[in-house]
Amino acid sequence: MSNFDYYEDFEALLNEYMPVKEDEEIKTKVTGTIVNMDRNFTYLEVPGEPKAVRVRTEELTGYAVGDEVEVLIVSQAEEEDSLVLIGSKKRIDMEIGAEKLEKALQNHEIITGKILKRVKGGYIVEVYHQQGFLPNSLSEIPADQGDSFIGKELSLAVKEVKEDKKGKKILLSRKEIVVAKELEAIDKLTLGEVVKATVLEVLDFGLTVKLDEARGFIHISEVDWKKTSDLHKLYKAGDVIEAKIIEIERDKRNVKLSIKSLTKNPWDIVAENNSIGQEVTGKVTRIVNYGAFVELLPGVEGLIHSSDFSWTSKKVNVNNFVKVGDEVKVVITDLSPKERKLKLGIKQLSSNPWEDAENKFAVGTILTGTVVEVKPFGIFVQVEEGVDGFI
Incomplete structure (x- = not known):
């Protein structure tokens, strides 16, 4: 599909400056003096021309009575039982603009255009008093920001100029300009x-x-x-x-x-200042069903697994040991900064009572203990914190 197929939806816009049927036989350029201006029409007096020349006032913005202006006679019409010539300043501007567009196309020049309207598939842009089409794919305008560009002037490249029975069609692009500026900026980084x-x-x-x-x-x-x-x-x-x-x-x-x-990796800081087996202080940030997370530095959290809270309790309720926000002492049991792996323990703050149990509780040793539980089949006696014996 040609890029110009997009023009189907706004053909009328491209021809809106053609209000009357032109008469090829009388089409000529004349210079006249403005003698009267009202809201809709302006009248010119042209030396040697018995008929008044009427121009749409909207085409003469910035002009005043007494100014000279060149217009193109495009037709004639009856007005109050007399004939007037219909002139257009815009048509001359458009002809000059057409020449500039052709030159810009041939020489790959950058031109300036003003976005008039957003339409299906792109934007209508005014360039040199003519309307061109800027497709979305060549606009480098984010879809959600399109409306904010209406009324703005942009630097553009002329991609194609085509003329048929319905008039001149101009295809514009902003992509090459934006890309070139981006690459230039990137090369400086x-x-x-x-x-x-x-x-x-x-x-x-x-x-x-x-x-x-x-x-x-x-x-x-x-x-x-x-x-x-x-x-x-x-x-x-x-x-x-x-x-x-x-x-x-x-x-x-x-x-x-x-x-x-912009800041040093906190894992590197922990690795430089700490080692496995070291006691450190951290803040409890989360409690989960399998343990608790403790933050040593912002961005560095370690896990105290439920099995690392007590040497003797097999079933641990973490909430009985710590709460979120608690400052706790822990021992580093595993540290792998590259894998961001940190394991901590609380039970390691004290010695494992079973490590020297074989010596402390050798066969034949007489012990004194406290009865902690009585069962039909025997008695459980605590002989030391965390160590029970069975009779």
């Missing part, structure tokens, strides 16, 4: 560079940002070392932030950035 960026859009999974003429993206996982769940609470469009460039894909016009990379 350096991997690892810290830059200032403006937030364009806050998404559920990240931030789209602007770096001068280039665009970038910050994935939600690169916002903070801690898990981030709702970016809308942290950022809004227009916010200016600092971030580090972590990847540049020039062919895809893609720049990836990271906010969390």
Whole structure:
């Protein structure tokens, strides 16, 4: 399908400056003096021409009575039992504009156009007093921002100029200009560079940002070392932030950035300052059915498994040991920063009572204990905290 097929829906718009049928026999250019202007029509006096020349006032914005103006005579009409010539200043402007468009097309020049209206498939744009079509695919305008561009002037390239029985049709593009500016901006960036960026859009999974003429993206996982769940609470469009460039894909016009990379990885800090077997203090952040999570640094959480709360209790109710928000002492039992794996324990703060049980409770040793449970088949006696004996 040709790009010009999009014109089917707004053919009338392209021909709206053709209010009367033209008379090819009298079409000529004349210069006249404005003698009268009203809301709808302006009348010119042309030397040597007995008939008045009438022009639509809307075509003479900026002119006043007494000014000279060149117009194109396109037809004649009866007005109060006399003939008047119908002139058009816009037609001359359009002819000059057509020449400029052809020149821009041949020389690949950048022109300026004003977006008039959003239509099916793209935008109607005024260029050199003529209307052209800017398809969505060549506009580089986000679909959800299209209405905000109405009335704006943009730099454009002329892709094609076609003329048929219905008039001149102009195909425009903004893509080449935007892409060239983006690539130029990307080429100025350096991997690892810290830059200032403006937030364009806050998404559920990240931030789209602007770096001068280039665009970038910050994935939600690169916002903070801690898990981030709702970016809308942290950022809004227009916010200016600092971030580090972590990847540049020039062919895809893609720049990836990271906010969390501006600070040292807390896992590296934990690894540098701590080791397995060391006692540390942390804050309980979550309790689950299999244990509790404790935060040592923002972004670094370790798990105390339910089996690591007590040496002797097989069934542990975690809520009996800790609550969310508690500051607790724990022992590091496993630390793998690269895998972000951290295991902690509370029972390791004390010695395992069963480790030297064979010596402390050797056969033949006389013990004193407290009866803790009586069963039909015998008695359970606590001989030491965490150690029961059976009679």
